[in-house]
Amino acid sequence: MNKIILFVIPFLLLSCKKENQSSYQIPQEVSIELESLSTDSLSVRALDVKDDTFWFAGNRSTYGSCHDSLPGIHKGRVLYNGNDQLEFRSIAITTDYTFILTAGNPALIYRISHENDSLALVYEESGEKVFYDSMKFWNDTDGIAMGDPQTDCFTVLTTYDGGDSWSKIDCDQLPKIVEGEAAYAASNSNIALQGDHIWIATGGMASRILHSPDHGKTWEIQETPITNGGEMTGIYAVDFYDEKLGVIIGGDWNSKENKVANKAITYDGGATWELIADGNGPGYCSDITFVPNTDGNELLAVGSPGIWWSGNQGKDWKQLSTTGFYTIAMSNDATGLLAGSNHISRFELKRK
Template structure:
């Protein structure tokens, strides 16, 4: 939040969906809460964590057959904008801010959500957390809105017990008004061997060594106070997508998804994902199709005519979801007022 494939090599990226996926759709699940959710993490086909408003966390250990509603003690006024599950017992949740209001915090549980410990807290004015991710159970990274004209990036190397800001002298300067959107918990994308991509509205900050060195790359997204990139997803060390739009004009036709084949150095817009409008989070399924969600609805690429050279998007619905997470072909999406669904 800001305080408040491309036709090239298409044949390598798009195939028709398998028969059992062509008719796939979102099937609603009972969340048991009216909290608003902007973060979800599927760590297996059975275990999923989600973080939301009013200090609320959801957890399932049975593939969504039932969901446990967890209220984090002392966090009743906090809005959890990102979550990372290590396993069914261990998870991290991130409250974005404002820091000066005591709301920029990261909590950790080691007992399945029964108890939570604050492992990171900032109270300095201007600090606002946007997104986080982990390479493994000990090493993770977090991005916040820029401070002192430099990206605000934190790193942990000891399972979240301590977090240190990456030396700003190692980082490129930010542009005027540049920041990220804490809208889906997907402003950070991780791949093995120390790779991480962090997005602002129109640029990508990349590290190949867990934050020791950085490059910055331009995307075709236009930077705006309410517009730009809202989320990233990489499925290998070279290929990924960036999704976005404008949250104040979230049904407007706009370029809303771009792809990279070279680890983020260059990006190219795909055809506009249908239904038109804002896309906040996306995923590449095992059958190579792309599934995107946002307040404008769900988009699927790879079906009915989605073969090269002119891939076409299918508008699945106009249901509003903020975030998506998948483990292989098991996907969940989540949004406002406890809106929760599984892809079947």
């Protein structure tokens, strides 16, 4: 396996999280070490982690797993009616199972057993407008998936029996879309869950958050300042540290260097969003995550242009690598997995 150490970054000690009384201090130097696990010709946009085991899903009907500290990866493949070219872009893990969901028509949710790697098809849907973007689980029984509009609302699936059965939330219960509003199956990061809260990110002709405070019973719209109005503009990823502190990132896929109005933060659960590092830091990114165990201060943002790190909730950023990835997952404050086009890499953050 090839190991590459990229860009040691000097970083001044700056202020911490807004109204944060924690003892966190921004490290003076940060670097990233990448360890290549796979260079197969796969496009992987779906990652999740549980108990130090990472699972991924990608194109060509492929899925797989690897452990945080063990070498190599385990891969599997799905065959559906003779089709071995399925595109998986959504993934979620429970204690006993991993669920993977295709983008495009037909929509297929497969359940993979952790005990014996057996596959079960637990949901199937066909239709011209069927296209799912993201999937998450609160716990071992309750899960949610979202997809592009099929009528005048986004498509939202829920399960309350551990993924055995899935049903759609009626459109009458969901906010109506703006004409041309859509979502991007770019990193399995359209959905964030904390407590009973759900946040779903949108793009296209509107960059909004669909928010439910009560496990999907009622919904409201949260407006954001993220760029919109173009074919590939909007929010590409959302993450919440707790029920109040959250971040969104995206931009314009057709103008990746544009750093204006592409990242924002909330301190009140999404009721209000404010731009961060506007015109600075990363441009277009497809994923963002709060680094675990850093009191909501550290962020990692990734996209095809590279990897970016912030130690003060996005006020300032430093680029750690020019190697591009689509999606990121972390098992602790130092280690995680990155996946993208034709490569999957384990990484470690180094701090001084």
